[in-house]
Amino acid sequence: MNFKEEQKKRIQKVEEILECYLPKEQGYQKTVMEAMNYSVRAGGKRLRPILMLETYRLFGGEGNEIEPFMAAMEMIHTYSLVHDDLPAMDNDSYRRGKKTTHIVYGHAMGILAGDALLNYAFQITGAAYHMLKEREVTGEIFLRQMEQILQAQGILAEKAGIYGMLGGQVVDVEATEKQSKLTEEQLQFIYRLKTGALIEGAMMIGAVMAGASKEEVAIVEQIAGKVGVAFQIQDDILDLISTAEVLGKPILSDEKNHKVTYVSLKGMVYSKEQVEQLSKEAIYLLEDLEEKQNRNNPFLRELLLWLIDREK
Numbered sequence: 001m002n003f004k005e006e007q008k009k010r011i012q013k014v015e016e017i018l019e020c021y022l023p024k025e026q027g028y029q030k031t032v033m034e035a036m037n038y039s040v041r042a043g044g045k046r047l048r049p050i051l052m053l054e055t056y057r058l059f060g061g062e063g064n065e066i067e068p069f070m071a072a073m074e075m076i077h078t079y080s081l082v083h084d085d086l087p088a089m090d091n092d093s094y095r096r097g098k099k100t101t102h103i104v105y106g107h108a109m110g111i112l113a114g115d116a117l118l119n120y121a122f123q124i125t126g127a128a129y130h131m132l133k134e135r136e137v138t139g140e141i142f143l144r145q146m147e148q149i150l151q152a153q154g155i156l157a158e159k160a161g162i163y164g165m166l167g168g169q170v171v172d173v174e175a176t177e178k179q180s181k182l183t184e185e186q187l188q189f190i191y192r193l194k195t196g197a198l199i200e201g202a203m204m205i206g207a208v209m210a211g212a213s214k215e216e217v218a219i220v221e222q223i224a225g226k227v228g229v230a231f232q233i234q235d236d237i238l239d240l241i242s243t244a245e246v247l248g249k250p251i252l253s254d255e256k257n258h259k260v261t262y263v264s265l266k267g268m269v270y271s272k273e274q275v276e277q278l279s280k281e282a283i284y285l286l287e288d289l290e291e292k293q294n295r296n297n298p299f300l301r302e303l304l305l306w307l308i309d310r311e312k
Contacts, residue, residue, distance in 0.1 A: 003302045010053070010299075014046040014070060021071040021124050035105040035113035036120070039078050042096045047307065048073045048202040054300040055206030055220060058290070063135075065128040065145070066209050069152055072121035073202050076160050079117035080169075080198075086110055089173070118160070125153050128209075144211075152205045159201030168193025175260060182260045188229060191262075195235075196228020216289065223285045223304075230278035230308045233271050236261040240268070279308040 018040055025033045049070035056066045085092040085100040086107065093103050102110030128149045132142060158164055172190045175182055182190075203224040207217045240263060262271045282304055290296040 001298055001302070003299070003306065006299050007050075007303070007306075010050045011046050013053075014049045014074065017049070017067050018071050018074060021068065021075075021127075023120065031105070031109060032112050032116050035101055035109050036075075036116050038104060039082050039101045039113055039117065040075060042078075042098050044096055046074060048077055048198055050303065051199060051224070051300075052202040052206040054297055054303065055203040056210045057206075058295065058297040058300060059207050059210035059212045059216070059293075060295065061206065061210030063131070065131050065149070066206065068124045068127040068131075069156065069205050069209065072125050072156060073198065073205070075117045075121040075124075076156070076165075077198055079114040079121070080165060082110055082114040082117070084169075122153070122156070125149070125156065128152075148209050148211065151208050155201050155204050155208065159197040159204075164193055164197030164201065165195075168195070168197065172259070180260075182265065184266065187260065187262060187265060191229045191232040192225055195232040196225050199228040199231065200224040216293070219285060219289050223282045223289075226278045226282040226285075227304055227307060230275045230282070233262045233275050233278075234308055236263045237268065237271055237275070239263075275308055279305065 022037050022040060023033045025037065027033075052070050052073060053066060081095060082101045084090050085095055086102055092100055094100060100110075101113055105113065129146065132145055132149075137145060160166065162170075168190050171186070172194055174180070175186075175190070200221050203220045204217055207220045212220070239261070262274065266274075283301065286301060286304065
């Protein structure tokens with residue numbers, strides 16, 4: 001398997017799905033739709049929808065009901081970046097090598113575009129229900145799949161909200177504003193929620209929509225949680241050792257915003273060791289899960305390893 005080629009195929013698939021669900025730029029409110037689409041089309045790794053799709057496939061999922069959730073997850077991730085870049089937060093002018101949404105459309109429209117993406121994300125998950133109706137799914141199968149859709153919507157809401165990404169962002173903002181000294185445990189809490197929650201949500205939704213058991217979904221959450229923390233620690237490392245050209249956004253932004261990071265708290269060597277340890281634990285859990293259900297997904301394994309060892 002050529003990982004890079006397979007990754008490009010999956011990114012292309014996500015791009016096609018996103019285009020299907022982006023709002024049409026029309027009506028008196030079309031400016032916010034333009035800002036939404038600009039933000040989503042800025043590119044990126046499309047990590048979360050790919051993780052969702054690959055986890056779905058790992059558990060034998062085959063239908064296209066997963067697609068609206070893939071688009072919704074990427075829109076929620078994008079909204080968080082749009083708000084993250086605002087002057088009241090990180091005050092960044094570039095994201096993925098392009099001007100940030102508030103720089104192009106203004107601060108107020110940046111806020112509204114983020115709000116719109118969050119609301120629109122939940123709106124489009126309803127398409128999964130209509131797909132079942134179009135396929136004329138009935139009886140017990142319909143009820144079971146409807147239950148999966150409702151469970152997936154609940155996961156999406158929880159992992160995006162105060163018990164997930166938003167909650168982690170709150171603790172991060174307060175710590176930065178107060179210049180608080182954080183413990184490693186507190187920092188892991190922030191990372192687990194702020195970055196890890198959407199990764200957890202993506203993989204859990206993939207598992208749920210494919211019909212995984214409650215126990216299997218719990219293991220998937222553990223895997224994703226470890227990957228999420230390692231991903232953020234790697235981000236801290238790259239903020240110091242990479243370049244703006246490679247990273248696609250300004251470097252040293254954590255230092256500029258006086259943020260406590262793993263590197264500033266524990267040092268570069270320890271941070272790299274943590275990334276390696278968490279990645280090993282995540283892969284062990286994944287391999288154990290694959291063995292128990294006698295099914296594997298080599299691309300998913302390679303993707304998790306690449307995420308943690310990436311350069312941008």
